[in-house]
Amino acid sequence: MIFRQATRRLTAAFTAILLLLFGAFALGIYFFVTGTFDYDTVAGNGAEAVDAAEQGFVTLRTAIVVCYLVLLVIVPVMSYIMARLVLAPVRRSYEKQQAFVDDASHEFRTPLAIIQGELELAISRPRTPLEYERAIVTTLEEVEHLTTLTGDLLLLTRGSEAELQSAFTPVDISEVTRKAVRSSAAAAQISIEGGVQHSVLGSEHLLIRALGNVLDNATKFADTGTPIEVKVGARGDKIQITIRDHGPGMTPETLNHVFDRFWRAEESRSLPGHGLGLALVRQICVAHHGSISIESVPGHGTTVSVVLPAIRKPSDGDGT
Numbered sequence: 001m002i003f004r005q006a007t008r009r010l011t012a013a014f015t016a017i018l019l020l021l022f023g024a025f026a027l028g029i030y031f032f033v034t035g036t037f038d039y040d041t042v043a044g045n046g047a048e049a050v051d052a053a054e055q056g057f058v059t060l061r062t063a064i065v066v067c068y069l070v071l072l073v074i075v076p077v078m079s080y081i082m083a084r085l086v087l088a089p090v091r092r093s094y095e096k097q098q099a100f101v102d103d104a105s106h107e108f109r110t111p112l113a114i115i116q117g118e119l120e121l122a123i124s125r126p127r128t129p130l131e132y133e134r135a136i137v138t139t140l141e142e143v144e145h146l147t148t149l150t151g152d153l154l155l156l157t158r159g160s161e162a163e164l165q166s167a168f169t170p171v172d173i174s175e176v177t178r179k180a181v182r183s184s185a186a187a188a189q190i191s192i193e194g195g196v197q198h199s200v201l202g203s204e205h206l207l208i209r210a211l212g213n214v215l216d217n218a219t220k221f222a223d224t225g226t227p228i229e230v231k232v233g234a235r236g237d238k239i240q241i242t243i244r245d246h247g248p249g250m251t252p253e254t255l256n257h258v259f260d261r262f263w264r265a266e267e268s269r270s271l272p273g274h275g276l277g278l279a280l281v282r283q284i285c286v287a288h289h290g291s292i293s294i295e296s297v298p299g300h301g302t303t304v305s306v307v308l309p310a311i312r313k314p315s316d317g318d319g320t
Helices: 002-036 039-043 047-124 129-157 161-165 173-182 204-221 252-257 277-287
Strands: 169-172 190-194 199-202 228-235 238-244 291-296 302-309
Touching: 002 047, 047 129, 169 173, 169 204, 173 190, 173 204, 173 228, 173 238, 199 204, 199 302, 204 228, 204 238, 204 277, 204 302, 252 291, 277 291, 277 302
Parallel strands: 190 228
Antiparallel strands: 169 199, 228 238, 238 302, 291 302
16 A cells, blocks of 8 residues: 555656656747747748748647657656666565564564563462473573564674674684584584684674574584584685585475575474574675575585685785
8 A cells, every 4th residue: 555655656756747748848849840930931931831841830739749748758758667667676675574574473473472472471370480481481482482582683783794794803703613613502412623723704693693504504413423613715716615504404495495584494493493593694694795605405405505704814825
């Protein structure tokens, strides 16, 4: 409804402006022709020449009126198309924002409902200490889930990339990778191969968060005890961090949606999470002028590659 009204108003505005411009242009041409016409010279050639000149002006006026009537039909259609084109990106942005708010609201409602239910159940009648403990533990788990969700939403909606980049500092990518592995719940089954002595310009906290999210996904979907391989290497003037698991892999449909916010594959809905992990990773990579790509074959695991630009050393390429 909002965009229908906006389209109508914008169409009316475009129509009025274009018709005024065309009208002013037509009148300008007519008055210029009639004002600069030399009647004295024509009058010297006789009455027939004057009549021919007058007939020419009548034809000009008729042509201008006919053209303007045609424009009265064409211009509103053109204006409507222009209004739709102008509002299209605004509408897409608005719809994405609405979907984001709706999804976020749904994600918040679920843990809040659990917290409310646990607390109401706990105070409905006297409980044993063990029952109170279970209620508190469940509540704390949901509070932790809410805290994580809120943090991810803040990261996704915080300032522009320029504002993020203004606080970037040189970061040792090998150290970032090691910290991300140590913070993983399955650190024991993760092996790190390679390790380049390169730094990237970025935020250590955000990069650890990005790699941690990828490792969490690998841990979540891989079988317990199966190895997760992390490889850090140089690729030209870039650094590539590759994380490979031996889990069930992903279908092409899942790969098409894997970076969508709040999207979760059917087989993963029973697992903890809120569907923001890889969307957040991609945003962090983009903010660092990097990229993320995923290769996966059902039954053969998944490989995630994060590519970041390395800081160019002063001696690189200068011949010293």
